[in-house]
Amino acid sequence: MNIIFDIGGSHMRFASSNNGETLGDPIVLNTPQEYPTAITQIKDVAKSLMQSKSVNGVYGGIAGVLNEKKSGLLRAPHLPNWEGAELQKDFSEIFGTQVGLENDCAVAGLGEAVGGAGKNYSIVAYLALGTGVGGTRIQNNKIDQGRANFEVGHQIINITGPKCPGCGGLGHLESYVSGSALQKQHGRKLNENGDEQAWDEIAEFLSIGIHNLNMHWSPDVVVIGGAIGSHEGLKIETVKKYLKQLPSPFPKLPEVKKSTLGELAGLYGALELLRNMNN
Ligand SMILES: [Zn+2]
CATH class of the missing domain: 3.30.420.40 (ATPase, nucleotide binding domain)
Known part of the structure; x- marks a missing residue:
């Protein structure tokens, strides 16, 4: 299975996909302003989505400017206390697998282009x-x-x-x-x-x-x-x-x-x- 996520300035969404084509019911939470609080919540999300299954990959978007390696946040005007957070490393520890990170708008635009209004x-x-x-x-x-x-x-x-x-x-x-x-x-x-x-x-x-x-x-x-x-x-x-x-x-x-x-x-x-x- 894979885990996909979308972390915006107000909400963060997580879902599992067993086949890479369809989504399970998303878990939606308010995005905490403090990054350590988010990490605690994401650990709970991981437990509930994984249910002791192993994960092949974790992919998603985050609101902010990514660093050049796309491993974390360089700037996050709407989540200022997340600046400098190394999401790739932290998520990789939580989910025990590789993590792909992009800007949240870029990912949402990709979704619309492939299967939404931009199809x-x-x-x-x-x-x-x-x-x-x-x-x-x-x-x-x-x-x-x-x-x-x-x-x-x-x-x-x-x-x-x-x-x-x-x-x-x-x-x-x-x-x-x-x-x-x-x-x-x-x-x-x-x-x-x-x-x-x-x-x-x-x-x-x-x-x-x-x-x-x-x-x-x-x-x-x-x-x-x-x-x-x-x-x-x-x-x-x-x-x-x-x-x-x-x-x-x-x-x-x-x-x-x-x-x-x-x-x-x-x-x-x-x-x-x-x-x-x-x-
Ligand atoms: Zn501006």
């Missing part, structure tokens, strides 16, 4: 609007690699804009469309009904982010995920309307779609990582 497109740009904003480019069902992972949430939309909740820079995409920025701006969670103006504004800022992604990455489709991205209040038609208003040198705009795998995109992506490793 049957060659070049998929994935944008996750969650606690922070992350994104990745998937080409022919493989995560596009950079020196570090991509950090599209920290692209600058307005150099005199509000502080980015993730890194403190000014006017980043994350300053406008992330869960933490919206919580700060509105002092509460937005509703589908009654907050139309706020959602319209989010759609407009998001369209600028998508325009920039399109200029850099020229994808076939842009898939929007994460809790804010998947929220009913955010209308994809409004995002497309604003996107069309921005002059583009390309003859055709990419498709823009909402994620279809939702919060399970990361686990499905991790399953694909596992398949890639074994092929």
